[in-house]
Amino acid sequence: MQFFGERAQKTLILVVILVAIALASLLATVALAYTPGPVVGGAAVRGIVKFTGPVPAPAKLDIIKDPEVCGTEPKFDESLQVGAGQGLANVVVYIEKIDKGRALTTAKAELDNRHCRFVPHLQAFATGTELAVKNSDGVLHNTHIRLPNSDVFNYALPEKGQVIKKKMTRAGLMKVGCDAGHVWMGAWIAVFDHPYFAISDKDGKFSLADVPPGQYNLMFWHEKLGKGSQQLTVQPGAAQDLTQVYK
Amino acid sequence: MPPFLADEQRNYKIIFMILSVSLALAAVWAFFDEDVTRRPWKQWQRLYAQLLDHGADQVAVAQLVVPELQVVDRCTTCHAGIDNPAMVGGNHKVLQVHPQRDTLLKHHPSLQFGCTPCHRGQGLALTEGTAHGPGDPHWLEPLLRGPYVQASCLGCHAATEHLAGAEILAKGKQLFTELGCAGCHAIGPEAPPRRGPSLVHVAQKLLPGYMVTWIANPEKRRARYQMPQFWPKAATDPSEATRRDREVLAIAAYLLEKSEAWPMASAATAVAGERAALGKALFDQVGCRGCHALGGGRDTVRIAEPKAAGSGDAWADFGGNDAPGDASPVALAAAATIDFAPPLGEVASRLQPGFIANWLRDPSQYWREARMPTPRLVEGETLYIQSYLHSVATLPVPPTPAALATPRDPKLVEQGLKLITVYGCAGCHEIPGFATDARPGPDLADYGSKDPRDMLQPTPPPPRHQRTWERATEAKLLAPQALSAGTIKLVMPDYGLQPEQVQALAVFLRGLRSQTIPAAYRAEPAGGQARLQAENLIQERGCQQCHQLRGLNGAILRYYEQAHLAPPSLDVAGKRLQPQWMFSYLLEPAPVRPWLQVRMPQFRFTPAEAENVTAWLAENAGKAGGLRPMPIHAVSPQRAEMGAHLFERLKCVTCHRLVRGDGVETAQLAPDLGLARQRLDPAWVRNFIEDPGKVLPGTKMPQFFPDGQSPTPDVLGGNVAAQMELLVDYLMNLGLLPVGAEPPAPVRKGAP
Ligand SMILES: [Cu+2]
Numbered sequence: 001m002q003f004f005g006e007r008a009q010k011t012l013i014l015v016v017i018l019v020a021i022a023l024a025s026l027l028a029t030v031a032l033a034y035t036p037g038p039v040v041g042g043a044a045v046r047g048i049v050k051f052t053g054p055v056p057a058p059a060k061l062d063i064i065k066d067p068e069v070c071g072t073e074p075k076f077d078e079s080l081q082v083g084a085g086q087g088l089a090n091v092v093v094y095i096e097k098i099d100k101g102r103a104l105t106t107a108k109a110e111l112d113n114r115h116c117r118f119v120p121h122l123q124a125f126a127t128g129t130e131l132a133v134k135n136s137d138g139v140l141h142n143t144h145i146r147l148p149n150s151d152v153f154n155y156a157l158p159e160k161g162q163v164i165k166k167k168m169t170r171a172g173l174m175k176v177g178c179d180a181g182h183v184w185m186g187a188w189i190a191v192f193d194h195p196y197f198a199i200s201d202k203d204g205k206f207s208l209a210d211v212p213p214g215q216y217n218l219m220f221w222h223e224k225l226g227k228g229s230q231q232l233t234v235q236p237g238a239a240q241d242l243t244q245v246y247k
Numbered sequence: 248m249p250p251f252l253a254d255e256q257r258n259y260k261i262i263f264m265i266l267s268v269s270l271a272l273a274a275v276w277a278f279f280d281e282d283v284t285r286r287p288w289k290q291w292q293r294l295y296a297q298l299l300d301h302g303a304d305q306v307a308v309a310q311l312v313v314p315e316l317q318v319v320d321r322c323t324t325c326h327a328g329i330d331n332p333a334m335v336g337g338n339h340k341v342l343q344v345h346p347q348r349d350t351l352l353k354h355h356p357s358l359q360f361g362c363t364p365c366h367r368g369q370g371l372a373l374t375e376g377t378a379h380g381p382g383d384p385h386w387l388e389p390l391l392r393g394p395y396v397q398a399s400c401l402g403c404h405a406a407t408e409h410l411a412g413a414e415i416l417a418k419g420k421q422l423f424t425e426l427g428c429a430g431c432h433a434i435g436p437e438a439p440p441r442r443g444p445s446l447v448h449v450a451q452k453l454l455p456g457y458m459v460t461w462i463a464n465p466e467k468r469r470a471r472y473q474m475p476q477f478w479p480k481a482a483t484d485p486s487e488a489t490r491r492d493r494e495v496l497a498i499a500a501y502l503l504e505k506s507e508a509w510p511m512a513s514a515a516t517a518v519a520g521e522r523a524a525l526g527k528a529l530f531d532q533v534g535c536r537g538c539h540a541l542g543g544g545r546d547t548v549r550i551a552e553p554k555a556a557g558s559g560d561a562w563a564d565f566g567g568n569d570a571p572g573d574a575s576p577v578a579l580a581a582a583a584t585i586d587f588a589p590p591l592g593e594v595a596s597r598l599q600p601g602f603i604a605n606w607l608r609d610p611s612q613y614w615r616e617a618r619m620p621t622p623r624l625v626e627g628e629t630l631y632i633q634s635y636l637h638s639v640a641t642l643p644v645p646p647t648p649a650a651l652a653t654p655r656d657p658k659l660v661e662q663g664l665k666l667i668t669v670y671g672c673a674g675c676h677e678i679p680g681f682a683t684d685a686r687p688g689p690d691l692a693d694y695g696s697k698d699p700r701d702m703l704q705p706t707p708p709p710p711r712h713q714r715t716w717e718r719a720t721e722a723k724l725l726a727p728q729a730l731s732a733g734t735i736k737l738v739m740p741d742y743g744l745q746p747e748q749v750q751a752l753a754v755f756l757r758g759l760r761s762q763t764i765p766a767a768y769r770a771e772p773a774g775g776q777a778r779l780q781a782e783n784l785i786q787e788r789g790c791q792q793c794h795q796l797r798g799l800n801g802a803i804l805r806y807y808e809q810a811h812l813a814p815p816s817l818d819v820a821g822k823r824l825q826p827q828w829m830f831s832y833l834l835e836p837a838p839v840r841p842w843l844q845v846r847m848p849q850f851r852f853t854p855a856e857a858e859n860v861t862a863w864l865a866e867n868a869g870k871a872g873g874l875r876p877m878p879i880h881a882v883s884p885q886r887a888e889m890g891a892h893l894f895e896r897l898k899c900v901t902c903h904r905l906v907r908g909d910g911v912e913t914a915q916l917a918p919d920l921g922l923a924r925q926r927l928d929p930a931w932v933r934n935f936i937e938d939p940g941k942v943l944p945g946t947k948m949p950q951f952f953p954d955g956q957s958p959t960p961d962v963l964g965g966n967v968a969a970q971m972e973l974l975v976d977y978l979m980n981l982g983l984l985p986v987g988a989e990p991p992a993p994v995r996k997g998a999p
Contacts, residue, residue, distance in 0.1 A: 096566070140898035142949035147569035148562050151940050156949035158898040159958045166953075172567020179947035180901050181916055191567065226561040 034194040036103040041236025042210035049204040049220060051088040051246045055080065063116065065181040069139045070116030075184070078121045079223045087204025088222065088246060090122045092173075092190045094197035095208070095232070096217040102210050104195050109168075110134060111176065111187065113141040113157060118176055118187030122223070127171050127193045134163045140180045145189065147172045154179075173221065188223060220244050288324045288373050295327040295342055298334075308373065311361045315765045318361035320370035322378065330357050350411060365399040367391050387698060394754050395717060398695060401758030406772035406779050418748075419755030426473070426742055428752075430674030431688030434759055438686075443474065443675035445614035450506035450599075452606075452613070455499060455652075456645030457597045463495045475740035477670055479728050494666050496648060500655050501663025505679040509613060511605045515630050526635025529628055532844035534814070537793040537803035538588035538619075541639065587789050587802070588619065595640030603633040611851055614677075618787060620848035623836070670738055688739070695759040703730035720756055724749045774866075780856070781863035788850055790817065797867065803845070810945025814845055819943060821868025823935075825877050826861050828926045833857040839918050839926070870928075877928060882976045889962075890977025893970060896959045897951055917948065923978045933975050 058076040081089040104126040112119040114136040125131075133143045135157035145152040152174055155164050168191050176187040190197065198206040213236045220228040225246045232242075292306040309323040325341050328334030330352055334344040345352050355365070363370040368390040372378035380389030391398060397416035400407055407417045423429065427442030449458070463481075465474035478491035530536070563569075594603065607629040610617035624632070650659060664680065671687030672678060695716075702719035706729070709718065723730060725746070727739035744752070772779055785791070791799040795816035807813035820829070834857045836847040852860065858874060865871075882890070894900070902916035923932070931942070939948040951958065952967045963969040 140901040142947075144947070144949065147567065148560070148565075149569050151945065153953070154940055154947075154949045155953055156897070156951045157958070158896060158951070162958050164953055164956075170568050172569050173562055173565035175562065179916070179949070190565070221561060221565060227564060 034098065034104075035100045037100055039102050039210050039212045041213050042102070043213070043234050043237055044207055044209050044239040045211050045218070045232065045234065045242065046207040046239065047093070047205070047242035047244060048085075049088045049091045049093070049200045049206065049222075049244045049246065050086045051080075051082050051204075051225070052086055053247050055082045061184040063184065066116065066137075066139045069137045070182070075117065080225075081202065083202040083204060085203065087200070087202070088225075089200055089202045089204060090222065091200040091204070091206070091244075091246075092122070092124055092197065092221040093200060093206045093208070093244075094124075094190070094192060094219050094221075095194070095211070096219045096229070098194050098196055098216060101212050102195055104128065104193075106130075108132065111143065111189070112136055113143065113178070113185075116141075116178075116182050116185060118143075118178075118185055120187070122188045122190075122199060124190040124192065124197050124199050125168070126195055126197075127169055127191055128167065129191070130165050130167050131189075132163050132165050133157065135160060141178050141182065141185075142180050144177050144179055145174045146177075147174055190221070218242070218244075220246075222246065286373065287375070291325045291327060291339075291341055294339060298342070311357060313359065313361045313364075315767065316361065316364050318363055318370060320361040320363050321373055322362040322366075322368075322370060323357070324373060325375075326362075329362075347412060363388075364402070365391075366396055367399070389715065391757070394750060395757055398754050398756075398758035401755070402760065402762060403764055403768050404770045404772075405776075408779060408782065409772065415751050415754050416758060419751035419753070422748055422752050423755055426475075427675045431671045431686060431739075432691045433686050434691045440616045441675050441677060445616070445677040446502050446672075447507050447677050447679055448509035448613060450503050451509045451511065452599055452602050454597060454599060454645060455503060455647040458499045458502070459495050459648055459651070460645065461597075462498055463491055473742065474675075475742045477738070477740040479726065479741040496650050497659050497663035498666050498670075498672070499648075499651055499663070500659045501667060502678065503651060504655050504660045504663075507679055509605075511601060512608060513601065513604050513626065513630065515601065515604060515633075522631050522634040523638040524635075526631035526633065526638075529624070529632050530635055531806070533622060533624070533628075534793055534803060534845045534848065535591075535622070535632070536806060537801060537814075538789050540590040541592045587792050591636050591639075593640045593642050595637045596642040596644055600637065601633075603636055604629040607632060616677075620788065620850040622848045623846050670740070691756065691759055693759065693761040695757045696761075705730055716757065717753060720753045721749050724752055777859045778863060778866075781859040784852075784856055784860055785863070793845070794820075811943075811947050812843060812845075814847070817864055818868065821864040821870065823928060823931045824926060825928055826865045826870070826874045827876050829864060830857050830861040830874055833860060839922065842916070879924065879979050880929070880976055882980050886973070887977060887980060890973050890980075893959065893962050893973055894977055896962065897974075902947075920978055921981060924981055927978070929975050929979050932978060933971055936971050936974060 058078070058080065061075040061077060063070050063075060079090070083089055106126050106128040109123060109125045109129050110132045111123070112134045116137060116139075133155055135141050138160045140156065140158045142154060142156045144154040147170065152168075152170060153166060155166075157164065168189075171191045171193040174189040174191065176185075176189060178185040190199075196208050196211060198208055200206045211232075211234045213234045216232040216234070218230050218232040222228075228244055228246065230242065230244060234240075288308070289306055296306060308321055309327065311318065311320040311323060313320075323329055328342040329345050330348065331344055332348060334342055336343075361370065362368075367388045368380060369378050369386055369388060377386060378390075380386035394415040397413045400410055400413045400416055401420075404410060404413075407413050407420055410417065424439065425442070429439045430441055430443075453461075461474075463478070465476060478487060478494075481488040481491040606613055607622055607624055608626075609621050610619045611621070650656065667673065667678060667681070668687070673681035674687060697716060699714050699716045699719055702714075702716065703723065704714055704719060705722040705726075708714070723739075724742075724744055727741055728737045730737065785796070790796060791801055793801040793803045793814040795801055795804065796818055801814060804810075804813050824832075832847075833850065833852055834854065836849060861874060899920070904919045904921060935942045935948070937952065939946050939950055952971070955967050957965050957967050957970055959965070959970070963973065
C-alpha cells in the first residue's frame with residue numbers, strides 16, 4: 001500500500017533523518033553545557049602552585065616603537081613570577097568539564113593599554129562578563145584577541161582615554177596582542193562557562209568555593225610552563241588543601 | 248459413405264482438410280508472430296497508448312528526422328515516453344522518460360537532435376538487437392553504454408571541461424593532455440607543448456648513473472605527470488631485462504653525446520654547512536613547499552602546526568568554543584596536491600652539483616617550455632637553496648656506467664638514435680637531432696570509429712561477440728604491450744593506469760571521430776576560449792598550490808599559523824584589487840607586503856595570458872568590465888583636507904605608509920597606501936574598513952568602528968557611514984593630493 005508518491009516518501013525519510021540528527025546534536029549540547037543550580041554539600045578546594053626549578057632573571061623587553069609614550073624605563077617579561085615559598089603566580093586553575101554547580105558570577109572586567117603594556121597581564125572571568133578595553137596612551141593600540149584558531153575581536157583604539165565595551169560570550173583561553181608595531185605587548189584572558197576557576201596569587205595560592213561533591217580533573221595552565229592536572233575528589237562539606245608542582 | 252467417392256479420394260480429402268486447418272492455424276500464428284514477436288514495438292506502443300488513455304489507433308512507427316545531421320531515428324517507437332515528464336517511475340523501463348530530461352533534453356531537444364547522434368546504434372532498426380547492437384557483430388554502431396555515451400559530447404562541444412554530465416569524458420581529455428599522449432599521437436593539426444623536460448642540455452642536469460636507472464625504471468614520484476615504463480615485460484622476463492639494459496645504455500649514450508652546452512652563470516657547486524641552513528630557511532619560507540615535497544612524494548614537515556585540540560599544545564588543549572574561521576589552517580582540509588612538482592628529497596643522487604643554482608635563476612633558460620615559474624631569488628639565495636637540497640640527500644651518488652664515460656662508442660650512440668626514434672622519446676622531450684613535430688604513434692583523429700575487427704585483442708582472445716571497441720581499447724591502455732600482435736613489435740609504453748583512468752581515457756578516445764558537424768550544432772564554451780585558457784593556466788601553473796581559490800586551499804597554507812603571513816586568497820584578491828593592477832602584477836610582481844617571507848614568483852605570462860587570468864579572477868569575484876581602469880571619485884580640496892584630518896585622528900599612519908620610499912619601519916606592518924589609487928577597489932576598501940576580520944579572516948587590520956560607533960564623534964557628526972566614505976575618497980585620491988613628493992617606485996629586488 002502506498003500512502004504517498006515515491007518523492008514524497010523520500011522527502012519524509014529525509015525530514016525524519018534530519019530531525020533525528022538535530023535532536024541528537026541538541027542533546028549533545030545540553031549534556032555538555034553547564035547548568036547552574038543549588039549545591040548540596042559543597043566544599044572549598046584550596047591550594048598552592050609551586051615552581052621548584054631555577055628562576056631565571058626576567059628577559060628585558062625591546063621597546064622598538066613610540067618610546068615617548070611607552071616610557072623609557074626598562075620593561076621586563078611578566079610571564080614567570082615566583083613568590084615566597086616557591087609559590088608560582090599567574091597560574092590558571094580550573095575544573096575540567098564540570099557540568100553543574102553554583103551560578104556564574106559575572107563582573108565587569110577591564111583590559112587597559114597603559115605605557116604600551118596590557119594591564120592586567122592575565123585575567124579570568126565567566127562568560128557574560130563585559131570587558132572594557134581601554135587606551136590610556138596617546139598612541140594607536142589595537143587589542144587583538146584570539147582563540148587558538150579564530151579571532152574573538154580586533155579593535156582599534158586611536159584616541160587617548162577611549163573605551164570599547166564588549167560582552168564576552170565565548171569560552172576559552174584567549175591570547176591578546178597589539179599589531180600596531182608593539183610586538184612586545186601580550187596578555188592572556190581565560191573565559192569560562194562555569195564558576196570553578198581561579199588565578200594563583202603572588203604566593204601561588206588559589207581557592208575554589210562551593211565545589212559540588214564528586215570526582216573531577218583539576219587543571220592548571222601557565223603561560224610559560226604549560227599545563228598540569230591532578231585528580232580531585234570532593235567529599236560533602238570537606239574542604240581540602242592541594243599542592244601542584246611545576247618543575 | 249457416398250458411392251461416388253472412392254476410398255482413395257476419401258483419404259485425399261482428409262489430408263486436404265488437415266492441410267487446410269494447418270494453413271489456417273499457420274495464418275493465425277503468422278499474424279500473431281508478425282504483430283508480437285517480430286514487431287515488439289507494437290506492444291510498447293499499445294501499452295503507452297493505454298497508459299496515456301489514447302485509443303489503439305495511436306499505434307504506429309514513430310520517427311525523428313533531422314536532415315542536418317542525416318538522422319532518421321525510430322527509437323521513440325519503443326521509447327515512446329522518453330520526452331514525457333509524466334513517465335516517471337512505473338514498471339516499464341522502455342517507456343520511461345529520459346533520466347536527465349531536465350538538463351540534457353532541455354539543451355538538446357529531441358526534434359532537433361534525434362537520439363543516435365549521442366547514443367549511437369542503428370536509428371532505423373525496430374528490434375532491440377539490431378537497434379542496440381553489439382549482439383550482432385555485423386552492426387558497427389553499437390549503442391554507447393554507461394559512461395561511453397559521454398564520448399558523443401566531444402563531437403559538438405569544443406570544451407568539455409564544465410559540461411555537466413560529461414565528467415568522465417573531461418577527466419579522460421585531461422589525462423590525454425597530462426600524460427602527454429599527444430606527443431606521439433596526433434588528433435589534430437596542432438602540436439601541443441611537450442610534457443617532459445627538455446633533454447637538450449641533459450648532460451649538465453642529470454648524473455649519467457641516475458639516467459640509466461630512471462629510463463629503465465621510472466618511479467611514480469608524484470600524483471600527476473609520470474614517465475611511462477617502456478619495457479614492462481622486463482620485470483618478469485630476464486631476456487627482456489637484458490635487452491632493456493642494453494637499449495637504455497644506448498639511449499643514454501646518445502643523449503649525453505648530443506647534449507648541447509648550456510651557459511651556466513654560476514659554477515658554484517653544492518656546499519653544506521652554514522649555507523645549507525640558510526638554504527633551508529629560504530626553502531621553507533619563499534614558497535618552494537607550495538609545489539615541492541621534500542621526501543619521496545609525501546611530506547609531513549610543517550613550519551607551523553595547526554592548533555588542534557588534543558595536539559598537546561597547551562593553548563589549543565585548554566577547551567572552550569573556538570570556531571576555526573575560513574582562513575584558519577585547521578579549516579584547510581581540502582588542500583591542493585602536495586606533490587604538484589617533483590619531490591626534492593634526493594637530488595644529490597640525481598642532479599649534477601651546479602644544476603639547481605643555475606636552474607633557479609630562470610628555468611626557461613634551460614627549458615623554454617618549463618612550467619616552473621622564476622622564483623625571484625638573488626644570486627646568493629640560489630646557492631643556499633642548492634646547498635640545502637644537496638645536503639638532505641641520503642642515497643649514494645650512482646657511479647657512471649663505463650659505456651657512458653667519454654669517449655663514447657659511436658656505434659652505441661648510433662644505436663641510441665635508432666632506439667629514440669622507435670620509442671618516440673621526442674614525443675615528450677626536446678632532443679637534439681629530432682624535429683619538433685615528430686609524432687611516432689598513429690594518428691587518433693578517427694580512432695573512435697575504428698572497427699573492432701581491426702583492433703588488437705588481448706591474449707587469449709575473447710569470444711567473438713565480446714570483441715568490442717571498448718574492450719580492445721581498455722585492454723590496450725591497461726597493458727599496452729600485452730596484446731597479441733603477431734609479428735608487429737608493440738612499443739607503446741605502460742603508464743601504470745588505474746582502471747578508472749583507463750575508462751576515462753577510453754571514453755575520450757571513443758569520442759574521436761572524423762565527422763562534419765554543421766556549424767549550428769557546434770557549441771563554444773561559455774566565456775569562450777579566453778576563459779578556458781585562463782582556467783588551464785591557473786591549473787597548470789599551480790596557482791592553487793599557494794593561494795586559496797574556489798574551494799581549493801593552497802597546499803602551502805598548511806605551513807602558516809597566521810593567515811596574514813600566507814599568500815593571499817585569490818577569491819579575495821579578485822574583489823580587492825583593480826584588474827589593471829592585477830594584470831601588471833601578474834606580468835611583473837612588485838612587492839606590496841615587504842614583511843612577507845613568501846614571494847610571488849614570476850610566471851613569465853605573455854600579456855594575453857595575464858589578461859585572460861586577470862579577467863577570470865575579476866569575473867570569479869563578480870566583477871565585469873575586463874581591464875578597464877576603475878572610475879575614481881574626485882574630491883574637493885576641502886574634503887581632501889577633512890579626509891587628511893580624519894586619517895590623522897585614526898592614526899592610520901601608525902602602520903601604513905602613504906608615499907613610497909617613506910617610513911621604513913612602518914613598511915613592515917601594512918601595505919603602502921600610496922598604491923591604493925592604482926591598486927585597490929574602492930567598494931572593497933569600504934567593506935574592509937567596516938569589518939576587516941569579516942572580509943579578510945586573520946588580518947591584523949583592526950576594526951575602527953565596532954558596533955557602529957566612531958572613536959572620533961566630532962568629525963562629520965560622528966556618522967560612521969560618512970566617515971568611512973570620507974576615508975575611501977581620501978585614500979583613492981592620495982596620489983593626486985599634496986602629501987609630499989612621490990618618488991618613482993623603487994622595486995626591492997628579491998623581496999616579495
Ligand atoms: Cu600597541
